[in-house]
Amino acid sequence: MMLLVISLLIAFAMGLAIAGILRPQFHQLRPELPLLAFLSVGLGLGVSSLWFFLWLVIFGPHRSAFIISETGILAILGALAYAHARRNRSLLPPILPATHARWRDLLALAFVVALVAAALAFSRYSTVAPHGSWDAWGAWNLRARFLYLGGTHWRDVFSPLGTMPHRDYPLLLSATVARCWTYLESDTPRAPIAIAFLFTFAAAGVLLCSLALLRSRSQGLIAATVLLATPFFLLLGSAQYADVPLAFFFLSTIVLLCLHEHLPTGNGTLALAGAMAGLAVWTKNEGALFLLCLLASHFAITVRGRGRKPYGRELLPLIAGLLPPLAMVAFFKLHFASHTEFVDIHGLSHRLRDISRYKVVVSAIGGGLLHFGGWPLSIPPLLIAYVLLLGTQKQEGRLAGKIGLATLALTACGYFFIYVTTQFPMQWLLLTSLPRLCIQLYPSAIFLIFLLARTPAEALG
Amino acid sequence: MTCFHSALAVRLRVISAVILLVGAALFSSYGLVKGTNSSSHRRGSDEVTAYEARFAPARQVLPQYGIVCYVPDYTSSDAAKKDFFLARYALAPLVVRNVPDCDPLIGDFPDGAPASFLSGGQYLVLRDLGHGVLLLKRNGP
Numbered sequence: 381m382m383l384l385v386i387s388l389l390i391a392f393a394m395g396l397a398i399a400g401i402l403r404p405q406f407h408q409l410r411p412e413l414p415l416l417a418f419l420s421v422g423l424g425l426g427v428s429s430l431w432f433f434l435w436l437v438i439f440g441p442h443r444s445a446f447i448i449s450e451t452g453i454l455a456i457l458g459a460l461a462y463a464h465a466r467r468n469r470s471l472l473p474p475i476l477p478a479t480h481a482r483w484r485d486l487l488a489l490a491f492v493v494a495l496v497a498a499a500l501a502f503s504r505y506s507t508v509a510p511h512g513s514w515d516a517w518g519a520w521n522l523r524a525r526f527l528y529l530g531g532t533h534w535r536d537v538f539s540p541l542g543t544m545p546h547r548d549y550p551l552l553l554s555a556t557v558a559r560c561w562t563y564l565e566s567d568t569p570r571a572p573i574a575i576a577f578l579f580t581f582a583a584a585g586v587l588l589c590s591l592a593l594l595r596s597r598s599q600g601l602i603a604a605t606v607l608l609a610t611p612f613f614l615l616l617g618s619a620q621y622a623d624v625p626l627a628f629f630f631l632s633t634i635v636l637l638c639l640h641e642h643l644p645t646g647n648g649t650l651a652l653a654g655a656m657a658g659l660a661v662w663t664k665n666e667g668a669l670f671l672l673c674l675l676a677s678h679f680a681i682t683v684r685g686r687g688r689k690p691y692g693r694e695l696l697p698l699i700a701g702l703l704p705p706l707a708m709v710a711f712f713k714l715h716f717a718s719h720t721e722f723v724d725i726h727g728l729s730h731r732l733r734d735i736s737r738y739k740v741v742v743s744a745i746g747g748g749l750l751h752f753g754g755w756p757l758s759i760p761p762l763l764i765a766y767v768l769l770l771g772t773q774k775q776e777g778r779l780a781g782k783i784g785l786a787t788l789a790l791t792a793c794g795y796f797f798i799y800v801t802t803q804f805p806m807q808w809l810l811l812t813s814l815p816r817l818c819i820q821l822y823p824s825a826i827f828l829i830f831l832l833a834r835t836p837a838e839a840l841g
Numbered sequence: 842m843t844c845f846h847s848a849l850a851v852r853l854r855v856i857s858a859v860i861l862l863v864g865a866a867l868f869s870s871y872g873l874v875k876g877t878n879s880s881s882h883r884r885g886s887d888e889v890t891a892y893e894a895r896f897a898p899a900r901q902v903l904p905q906y907g908i909v910c911y912v913p914d915y916t917s918s919d920a921a922k923k924d925f926f927l928a929r930y931a932l933a934p935l936v937v938r939n940v941p942d943c944d945p946l947i948g949d950f951p952d953g954a955p956a957s958f959l960s961g962g963q964y965l966v967l968r969d970l971g972h973g974v975l976l977l978k979r980n981g982p
Contacts, residue, residue, distance in 0.1 A: 490863045497870035504877040511889035514923075517930045525933035533906040533934060541908055542936035543929070602863060609866035611873045755869045762865055769858035839855045841848075 384571055387563035388425075388578065391556075392417075394454050395424025398655075400461035402648030402701075415593060418585030419636075419652070421578050422628045426659035429555035430708050432562070433527075441531050443562050483836055487601040491588075491608075498584075498608040502577060505618035510569040512576070512620030519545045520553045520622060521572055527551075527558035528567055538716045548717035550709055552663040553622045572620045579625040580617030583823050584608050586628070590635040590827065594642055596835040603830040606763075607823055611754035616819050622664045623816045629660035630670055630791075631823040634784040637678075638831060640694075641780035647697030654701025662705045666795075666820060671702070673790035677783045685779045731801045741799045744810040752818055763829055770839040772832050784828050788821050889927060896931035898970040899947060908936045910946040912964070912977070915939050924949055941979070948975035 399416045428450065435446050511517045523544075526537030538547055553575070560571035584604045591600035607613060617624040636653035657674055660667030678698070682691040731737060753759050795817050802809050903909055909932065915925030916939075928949050929937040937947070946964065948954060950973040959966070968976040 487859075487863065490867055493867060494870045497874045501873045501877045509887050509889075511887060511930075514926070517889050518926045522930050522933055525930070530906065530934035536906065536934060536936050539908075539936045541938055543925075543939050544936075602859065605863060605866045609869040609873070611869065611876070614873065754873075755865065756872055757865045757868075762862055766858050766862045769854050836855050836859050840852060 395420030397457035516620035651701035658705030677786035
């Protein structure tokens with residue numbers, strides 16, 4: 381147990397050090413720290429998974445040397461973060477929008493109730509199914525077992541002789557699990573459970589803290605309560621699938637773009653946003669679609685809103701952050717998994733012209749959205765009613781909010797066309813994957829809704 | 842007076858919106874805890890752990906790495922497919938091949954091997970590993 385905690389702490393500290401070096405510096409460190417900490421959970425696990433895979437490729441499975449190398453990297457990153465923190469003074473005093481004390485206390489109480497309920501549900505799901513659900517032991521943890529137990533034969537995971545599923549899927553989750561098992565010297569299910577827990581609750585933490593910084597504490601508390609009260613989000617998180625980690629990276633990317641717009645000093649925030657988008661690509665193939673949609677939205681909205689030069693200035697740090705994970709994905713795809721089972725151009729034009737396929741997908745999405753998340757009441761009408769009753773604001777998240785919305789909308793369109801053009805049985809694919817794809821976009825959608833909606837205090841005038 | 846009424850209406854609107862959303866969320870949280878509570882009682886020990894225990898003797902006699910073939914045909918039913926996936930997880934890092942064209946083979950029959958399979962003469966049972974798991978070899982070339 382102690383080794384598991386140490387392995388996760390090292391990953392977290394690496395993430396925190398990187399975030400500290402690149403941190404969005406518009407406040408003193410203290411009010412930013414909770415957000416940086418939650419962002420660092422995913423960042424650290426992602427970066428350590430990159431290093432684990434690179435180590436495996438270059439040096440093979442040497443546990444002690446690997447742990448020493450990670451400790452060394454952490455020491456260097458820590459020293460850089462410390463020097464950076466000493467050199468840079470804060471630019472502004474923390475100005476958190478005021479929230480009426482009684483509002484805040486009641487909402488904080490509701491949040492704590494939702495948090496405790498979510499933690500209880502997560503622990504019960506994990507007790508009933510410690511190895512996760514079908515895709516966890518059928519794909520993600522299975523690959524982790526090959527990476528950890530395979531020793532010098534770890535490449536067998538990509539063997540075409542077996543029936544390994546989704547050989548082209550990137551390795552963030554599997555490598556993270558295998559990395560923890562390497563520390564523990566055991567393939568205990570506690571490691572994937574802990575990783576799933578961290579991603580699930582860190583997503584809620586990012587939502588809470590980012591909205592608290594950008595809008596108000598009450599806004600953050602309501603948004604995080606809504607997320608944590610969504611049964612399917614917790615079920616999928618505890619199932620140890622890659623969809624919740626992917627949702628974490630989508631959310632973090634959009635949050636960081638909005639933080640950059642809040643006070644655009646330095647390029648660190650954009651580099652962090654790029655790194656998060658890159659880690660999304662390293663998590664699942666859907667991450668690549670998200671990245672393309674992000675770059676297209678960023679180009680169209682920034683050029684139109686600010687002009688070409690500011691766009692160029694923003695693009696460079698974004699790409700710089702994106703490059704390390706993207707280079708690893710390119711290496712992985714070229715050397716281990718060039719074939720993808722989800723793209724089959726055979727009969728593509730026929731499927732595109734078949735109107736009945738569009739009808740099936742539209743009907744499935746309509747039904748899916750109405751019953752999305754497993755709430756007793758339907759979430760989308762509730763959220764729409766909430767925004768209509770409180771109204772929207774136009775000061776915060778003007779361009780970044782638009783970029784986020786356009787990215788999510790384009791990604792959703794991409795998913796739509798993947799369903800329309802799939803060579804797999806469409807009904808089966810919709811049934812098994814549509815709710816999961818919705819969860820990938822869900823935390824980001826909640827963030828954008830509460831970013832653009834007025835806070836209760838603003839609505840009260 | 843009008844101003845007072847308008848302020849009251851705004852206040853009521855905002856408070857009802859927050860109560861509606863947060864109340865629905867808390868109701869959902871209550872349902873979540875209640876639902877997981879009953880599901881915990883409904884289900885026993887998990888199937889993956891049970892499968893790992895079934896395949897523990899097989900892991901001891903099989904090589905640590907390499908390829909092992911698997912029977913029966915996993916495409917025959919959804920249950921057979923699940924059995925195959927569970928066996929693949931339990932035997933990792935062995936590459937489990939779903940075509941019976943190599944030796945050794947693992948026969949996975951959770952309900953016991955059917956007599957027709959054993960009397961078919963296609964495979965030679967090298968060892969009965971218990972719980973419906975057989976170590977097999979192909980008969981003939």
